[in-house]
Amino acid sequence: xxxxxxxxxxxxxxxxxxxxxxxxxxxxxxxxxxxxxxxxxxxxxxxxxxxxxxxxxxxxxxxxxxxxxxxxxxxxxxxxxxxxxxxxxxx
Amino acid sequence: xxxxxxxxxxxxxxxxxxxxxxxxxxxxxxxxxxxxxxxxxxxxxxxxxxxxxxxxxxxxxxxxxxxxxxxxxxxxxxxxxxxxxxxxxxxxxxxxxxxxxxxxxxxxxxxxxxxxxxxxxxxxxxxxxxxxxxxxxxxxxxxxxxxxxxxxxxxxxxxxxxxxxxxxxxxxxxxxxxxxxxxxxxxxxxxxxxxxxxxxxxxxxxxxxxxxxxxxxxxxxxxxxxxxxxxxxxxxxxxxxxxxxxxxxxxxxxxxxxxxxxxxxxxxxxxxxxxxxxxxxxxxxxxxxxxxxxxxxxxxxxxxxxxxxxxxxxxxxxx
Ligand SMILES: [Fe+2]
Ligand SMILES: [Fe+2]
Numbered sequence: 001x002x003x004x005x006x007x008x009x010x011x012x013x014x015x016x017x018x019x020x021x022x023x024x025x026x027x028x029x030x031x032x033x034x035x036x037x038x039x040x041x042x043x044x045x046x047x048x049x050x051x052x053x054x055x056x057x058x059x060x061x062x063x064x065x066x067x068x069x070x071x072x073x074x075x076x077x078x079x080x081x082x083x084x085x086x087x088x089x090x091x
Numbered sequence: 092x093x094x095x096x097x098x099x100x101x102x103x104x105x106x107x108x109x110x111x112x113x114x115x116x117x118x119x120x121x122x123x124x125x126x127x128x129x130x131x132x133x134x135x136x137x138x139x140x141x142x143x144x145x146x147x148x149x150x151x152x153x154x155x156x157x158x159x160x161x162x163x164x165x166x167x168x169x170x171x172x173x174x175x176x177x178x179x180x181x182x183x184x185x186x187x188x189x190x191x192x193x194x195x196x197x198x199x200x201x202x203x204x205x206x207x208x209x210x211x212x213x214x215x216x217x218x219x220x221x222x223x224x225x226x227x228x229x230x231x232x233x234x235x236x237x238x239x240x241x242x243x244x245x246x247x248x249x250x251x252x253x254x255x256x257x258x259x260x261x262x263x264x265x266x267x268x269x270x271x272x273x274x275x276x277x278x279x280x281x282x283x284x285x286x287x288x289x290x291x292x293x294x295x296x297x298x299x300x301x302x303x304x305x306x307x308x309x310x311x312x313x314x315x316x317x318x319x320x321x322x323x324x325x326x327x328x329x330x331x332x333x334x335x336x337x338x339x340x341x342x343x344x345x346x347x348x349x350x351x352x353x354x355x356x357x358x359x360x361x362x363x364x365x366x367x368x369x370x371x372x373x374x375x376x377x378x379x380x381x382x383x384x385x386x387x388x389x390x391x392x393x394x395x396x397x398x399x400x401x402x403x404x405x406x407x408x409x410x
Pocket of ligand 2: 167222251252255
């Protein structure tokens with residue numbers, strides 16, 4: 001038996017979403033079990049199962065550096081304050 | 092995100108902050124064991140409930156209700172599948188080990204599945220009172236559960252338990268509007284199932300309950316039990332049924348129903364596999380497990396290979 005991760009997508013609205021896992025002997029049986037366990041009420045119209053040992057997972061701190069990149073964001077606060085000031089003092 | 096907790100205090104501060112633990116986090120072993128035991132018992136209960144539900148498929152009156160019982164059976168077995176996987180990922184026992192322990196009578200399942208459903212009225216009482224009790228306690232776990240995989244799987248389970256409860260209420264209404272004989276049948280079922288359903292919540296929570304401290308449960312047992320009482324006592328009375336609690340009274344000051352003192356001995360007996368139907372239920376489940384060995388063998392790696400069900404032949408369907 002192998003462990004599979006299950007991904008489901010609904011319409012064009014959403015990305016594929018990880019919904020859980022299951023154990024099955026073959027890819028085909030994994031799809032059948034995924035349909036019967038995760039999609040009994042058509043919770044999605046597209047289904048992926050991926051063997052857990054085929055998932056390439058980033059090491060724990062791989063993404064951490066990008067948590068500190070303020071230059072990649074702009075909150076617009078300074079511009080908003082100047083606009084507000086301009087509105088309040090008519091020229 | 093890498094994270095680890097140097098001490099139990101650090102870990103508990105993380106939980107108190109609303110932190111969610113994931114399966115590959117280096118969680119303290121005591122937490123791992125507590126979460127595992129809780130989910131294992133939930134999984135066992137879904138499976139045992141599903142097997143009883145299955146027994147009623149041929150006996151259910153009318154095609155529409157028969158199909159609904161079929162759907163409910165599939166849901167409960169499906170809940171078992173989901174939960175055994177979440178439990179197995181904690182690395183304490185494999186799925187098969189959990190199942191073997193259950194069928195050998197070595198692990199626990201909820202008290203309500205230690206009783207026998209005798210009449211159709213019992214099935215209605217179970218779908219209404221027991222599924223509602225399960226729903227109330229699952230909602231309380233879901234609300235604040237610190238173990239991420241369990242919390243996410245509960246969202247799906249809760250949606251389906253709502254379907255079971257509505258089915259139960261629909262059937263109960265039909266019986267309430269039915270003949271005297273039907274009403275009497277349901278009253279007798281209520282007499283049998285009221286207390287087991289109420290005891291599903293367990294005795295009052297201990298002050299040092301780790302399930303509460305680690306945010307596995309978010310509310311105390313007595314709070315959940317009271318929520319169920321305040322909701323179902325008036326509802327059953329409004330349909331003209333009698334609550335089988337002789338000491339029950341209306342507390343006019345607190346504006347609440349008080350069911351009186353609760354005898355916890357029956358609950359304790361079920362937890363020791365000594366309920367009225369425990370041994371038959373466990374034996375039936377174990378027989379079912381051995382009778383279906385050929386299916387598991389056919390679906391195993393060797394069996395599937397022998398049947399030519401190879402891998403890689405199925406496309407993913409694109410994105
Ligand atoms: Fe369920
Ligand atoms: Fe249910």
